[in-house]
Amino acid sequence: MKRAFLLILAVTAVYAEAQAGDGMVERGAQLYRAHCAVPYCHGPDGTAGRAPRLIGHNYSLNGMFKVISWGIPGTGMPEFTSRLKTQEIDDLVAFMMTLRGSPAAPAPAPVAPPRALTEEAKAGRALFFDAARTGACGSCHELDGWGVPVGPDLAALPPGRLADLREVTAHRVVTARPGGGEAPFPGLLVERTEARVRVYDLSAGLPVLRSFAATRIALEPGASWRHEQAARIYTSGELETIAVYLRWRAGR
Amino acid sequence: MGPRPTDADEEHARRVAATQYRANGGEFFRGVVAKLGLLLCATALTLSAQNGPAGDDWPAYGGTYAAWRYSALAQVDRGNVQKLAPAWVFQTGDYENGLQATPIVSGGVLYLSTSNAWVFALDGATGRLLWEYRFPLSKSIPLYGKQNRGVAVGRGRVFLGTADNHLVALDQRTGEEVWRVNVEDARQCGCNITGAPLVVKDMVISGVTGGDSAHRGYLTAFDTATGRMRWRFHTIPGPGEKGHETWPGESWRYGGGATWMTGSFDPDLNLLYWGVGNAAADLNASLRRGDNLYTDSVIALDPDTGRLKWHYQEIPQDVWDFDATYELLLVDLPVGGRLRKSLVHVTKSGFTWVLDRTNGEFLTAWPFVKNYNWITGISQNGKLLGRNEPEAGKVKLLCPSTIGGKSWNQSAWSPRTGWVYIPVLEICSDLIVRDEDPQEGRGFTGGNWVMKAPPGARQESYLAAFDPVSGKRQWTVPATTWLMASVLATAGDLIFSGDPEGNFFALDARSGERLWSFPTGAGHRGSAIAYSAGGRQYIATPTGWGSLIGQAHAALWPGPVPRGGSALFVFALPAGTP
Numbered sequence: 001m002k003r004a005f006l007l008i009l010a011v012t013a014v015y016a017e018a019q020a021g022d023g024m025v026e027r028g029a030q031l032y033r034a035h036c037a038v039p040y041c042h043g044p045d046g047t048a049g050r051a052p053r054l055i056g057h058n059y060s061l062n063g064m065f066k067v068i069s070w071g072i073p074g075t076g077m078p079e080f081t082s083r084l085k086t087q088e089i090d091d092l093v094a095f096m097m098t099l100r101g102s103p104a105a106p107a108p109a110p111v112a113p114p115r116a117l118t119e120e121a122k123a124g125r126a127l128f129f130d131a132a133r134t135g136a137c138g139s140c141h142e143l144d145g146w147g148v149p150v151g152p153d154l155a156a157l158p159p160g161r162l163a164d165l166r167e168v169t170a171h172r173v174v175t176a177r178p179g180g181g182e183a184p185f186p187g188l189l190v191e192r193t194e195a196r197v198r199v200y201d202l203s204a205g206l207p208v209l210r211s212f213a214a215t216r217i218a219l220e221p222g223a224s225w226r227h228e229q230a231a232r233i234y235t236s237g238e239l240e241t242i243a244v245y246l247r248w249r250a251g252r
Numbered sequence: 253m254g255p256r257p258t259d260a261d262e263e264h265a266r267r268v269a270a271t272q273y274r275a276n277g278g279e280f281f282r283g284v285v286a287k288l289g290l291l292l293c294a295t296a297l298t299l300s301a302q303n304g305p306a307g308d309d310w311p312a313y314g315g316t317y318a319a320w321r322y323s324a325l326a327q328v329d330r331g332n333v334q335k336l337a338p339a340w341v342f343q344t345g346d347y348e349n350g351l352q353a354t355p356i357v358s359g360g361v362l363y364l365s366t367s368n369a370w371v372f373a374l375d376g377a378t379g380r381l382l383w384e385y386r387f388p389l390s391k392s393i394p395l396y397g398k399q400n401r402g403v404a405v406g407r408g409r410v411f412l413g414t415a416d417n418h419l420v421a422l423d424q425r426t427g428e429e430v431w432r433v434n435v436e437d438a439r440q441c442g443c444n445i446t447g448a449p450l451v452v453k454d455m456v457i458s459g460v461t462g463g464d465s466a467h468r469g470y471l472t473a474f475d476t477a478t479g480r481m482r483w484r485f486h487t488i489p490g491p492g493e494k495g496h497e498t499w500p501g502e503s504w505r506y507g508g509g510a511t512w513m514t515g516s517f518d519p520d521l522n523l524l525y526w527g528v529g530n531a532a533a534d535l536n537a538s539l540r541r542g543d544n545l546y547t548d549s550v551i552a553l554d555p556d557t558g559r560l561k562w563h564y565q566e567i568p569q570d571v572w573d574f575d576a577t578y579e580l581l582l583v584d585l586p587v588g589g590r591l592r593k594s595l596v597h598v599t600k601s602g603f604t605w606v607l608d609r610t611n612g613e614f615l616t617a618w619p620f621v622k623n624y625n626w627i628t629g630i631s632q633n634g635k636l637l638g639r640n641e642p643e644a645g646k647v648k649l650l651c652p653s654t655i656g657g658k659s660w661n662q663s664a665w666s667p668r669t670g671w672v673y674i675p676v677l678e679i680c681s682d683l684i685v686r687d688e689d690p691q692e693g694r695g696f697t698g699g700n701w702v703m704k705a706p707p708g709a710r711q712e713s714y715l716a717a718f719d720p721v722s723g724k725r726q727w728t729v730p731a732t733t734w735l736m737a738s739v740l741a742t743a744g745d746l747i748f749s750g751d752p753e754g755n756f757f758a759l760d761a762r763s764g765e766r767l768w769s770f771p772t773g774a775g776h777r778g779s780a781i782a783y784s785a786g787g788r789q790y791i792a793t794p795t796g797w798g799s800l801i802g803q804a805h806a807a808l809w810p811g812p813v814p815r816g817g818s819a820l821f822v823f824a825l826p827a828g829t830p
Contacts, residue, residue: 033806035702040395040464040695043803078684078700082647129440131468131692132505134484138437146440182478201431204480210431 028095031088035080051076056101065093117248124245133233135205137242140230143249150188150200150207159250165239168227173202177218186225202230302519303582305667305743308784310357313402313448314662315781317517318582321664322741323782327789329744332829333758333768339790339824340379346370350798351818353402354448354662354738354779356410358424362783363405364820367398367798369414373427376785379822383427390416392439395695396461397800399446401514401660402779406451407476411458413445419458419472421479431479435460435472442693443467447513452524452555455482459511463529463575464697466506466690471515471526473558483558487511487528487546495545503540506690508532509547513577513660516595517555521610524555525582525595529575533698534654535642536571536685543568548576550597550605552612562612564634566597566605571641572626572683573654573697574601579662581672585721587615596665596720598674602657603630606720618723620716621657623678623706626650642683642699653681654701655801662779664741669761671717671726673747675735678712679808680704703808711808715739715749717764727764733809736802738779740791748791750776752805752814756793756821772821775814777802792822 036042041051059067068089071079080089117125129138129146138147141154152172154162161168176187176199188200190209197217201208202225231239305324306315315321328336344351346366356363360376369387374380389398398415405411409430410422417438421430435458438444443462450457455473462469469487474480487509489495499507508531515526531540531547548567553560566576581596587606595609602621607614614634628638642648655677663674681701690696705711713734717726733752740748745761756776757769778794796817797805806813
């Protein structure tokens with residue numbers, strides 16, 4: 001009852017024009033749970049899933065009614081006119097309006113649209129993040145919100161360093177000598193305290209962040225590892241295409 | 253339907269099995285086959301700590317590699333289960349999405365993981381905390397959410413998959429992190445690890461989610477000591493690989509085939525079995541006309557190389573979201589007059605497939621749900637009959653629902669009764685198909701679904717015992733709402749599970765009679781286990797409602813929403829109980 005009372009209060013405050021009748025919001029909340037909160041859609045609280053967040057939405061009454069009734073063609077939002085009675089849609093709209101955000105909330109800052117990728121840069125980007133190749137560039141480099149940040153931040157490199165991706169020098173790679181009879185491996189130091197050493201092991205297809213007691217591992221400068229080994233899953237033509245993408249990105 | 257052995261065939265097979273088994277000199281499990289009135293010797297001829305019942309420990313996700321979820325411990329039995337009482341309770345403090353794990357017990361120490369990737373090592377006898385570990389989860393969690401179904405333990409390590417797609421190895425003794433691998437950037441792949449890994453030899457094997465995203469599934473093996481990748485098997489063949497021709501155009505890149513639950517392993521055959529999930533887009537095959545190998549298949553891999561030894565595709569070109577990722581019970585069964593090394597696969601589609609696990613040969617398949625209309629049946633050679641597909645521009649009520657004839661919560665098999673115990677859901681869904689272009693790592697379902705009651709029937713859920721060969725239902729215990737927790741079978745002829753209302757209960761394995769129940773105060777969505785420490789048998793169950801599907805409770809059932817929480821309840825008989 002308390003929850004229903006609060007919801008009704010919210011309706012009165014935010015949605016006075018709806019004149020939600022007795023039980024509308026409660027019934028609408030039930031309909032919401034049955035039809036909208038399903039896995040991957042709006043989630044139990046209007047916050048989850050693959051569909052947009054509904055808590056704090058900015059739909060007008062008419063807009064909400066329209067979307068629920070007719071759906072949004074070309075998206076996952078289905079129409080409900082064939083599935084719900086008119087009264088039920090009204091109830092659902094009444095509930096949805098309780099989730100509306102404050103009209104005074106600031107609009108999100110506009111994001112400058114990215115400069116369009118050229119066809120070749122686009123192809124290079126696809127190769128960089130090619131999920132079909134285990135150990136693609138993205139498994140060791142993060143760029144624009146994708147990829148795993150193991151190797152150097154490519155966004156910070158001058159375009160001049162982005163020429164032949166085989167010949168990239170890897171100054172930071174060291175030789176790690178773990179104890180216990182394990183062979184040395186090429187490593188990237190992440191953290192060294194008095195007690196622990198954390199180092200990326202670059203010897204396999206995916207980098208492994210390994211943690212050792214400081215007394216159990218020695219690090220030596222220099223390594224036999226070459227970037228060329230990691231780049232071997234690409235042809236030289238593909239590497240050139242990737243370089244085009246990286247230079248395009250650096251210059252945009 | 254598949255070939256049905258006659259009673260005489262079955263009797264013959266069982267006599268043969270019994271003779272062989274006695275000759276083998278193994279431990280002798282006795283049980284009664286009511287139908288034949290015969291003394292049945294356990295069908296498993298190759299019992300060992302690895303691939304039969306669990307003993308003092310609970311070493312792997314499904315109990316052992318055979319995934320029976322059966323414990324040979326019999327201190328707690330039908331005669332004394334009424335005296336079962338809490339021995340200790342452990343509160344994890346991680347209340348997000350409940351407690352869905354199967355605890356692992358190794359050497360009397362219990363290992364437990366939570367949704368936020370916290371791991372606890374607890375003294376099995378007292379519940380005393382030995383160590384804990386918290387993985388620093390990133391904020392980028394794919395749509396599968398924060399779920400964790402358990403750790404794997406082996407080779408002195410505890411292995412954990414995380415909701416942001418890392419695999420982590422901890423020192424089993426101290427809980428200190430030894431290595432971690434970002435298996436694939438979760439922001440790109442839209443995939444993560446929710447299932448428990450499996451330790452096989454000196455490797456740890458992990459699957460991924462991603463079957464409802466534009467993603468191409470795989471299974472990866474890592475070296476337990478160093479974390480280095482040993483092999484990766486893509487569940488969708490790439491260009492030049494056999495089976496690639498079942499995917500037109502670029503559809504193979506985004507075709508799903510997730511591996512989000514845990515597989516099984518037969519050490520004698522040296523075969524690793526894993527269930528592969530649905531094809532994507534889930535409900536819409538317009539971009540992937542073809543069989544879509546190896547989605548909705550059981551795959552058998554050589555664990556040393558990751559190479560495919562055989563596969564069996566249960567549902568070619570799935571358009572119902574019927575992942576075939578659930579438990580693979582390795583059981584030797586009398587089929588067609590012969591004892592077969594079988595694999596019993598209880599699936600989302602409402603059917604149980606029984607295969608020969610040496611070569612993938614189809615043996616039989618039977619429905620465990622009453623309500624199914626996606627096919628009319630399965631032929632004697634395993635072909636789907638009368639496919640009833642969702643259609644664009646129509647709303648079609650199809651059964652079982654996209655939640656499945658059961659959810660991922662696991663079945664159990666008892667060698668004493670010979671029956672498989674399944675938590676069944678009789679729910680359907682309205683399927684709405686739409687065209688969708690794949691965007692890497694984004695949701696790619698090709699439609700929507702709304703859960704509904706079956707046509708002309710009420711939605712219901714029950715725990716039922718089935719003969720694994722004939723599919724004959726032996727008994728049925730209805731639930732108040734639905735059953736979303738796994739099943740545990742024990743040699744005390746007890747079946748344990750929990751319900752969303754918070755009751756943890758014990759049934760008579762032979763009759764289904766409810767013998768004991770305890771109110772734990774929070775809904776059950778995890779997997780109970782049995783183990784022994786200091787000569788005392790314990791039954792442990794996670795409590796605390798949660799999970800992606802669990803969120804849909806209110807959409808389906810009236811009454812209160814199940815209570816969240818995150819506690820492990822551990823029960824035992826009071827000291828001195830005869």
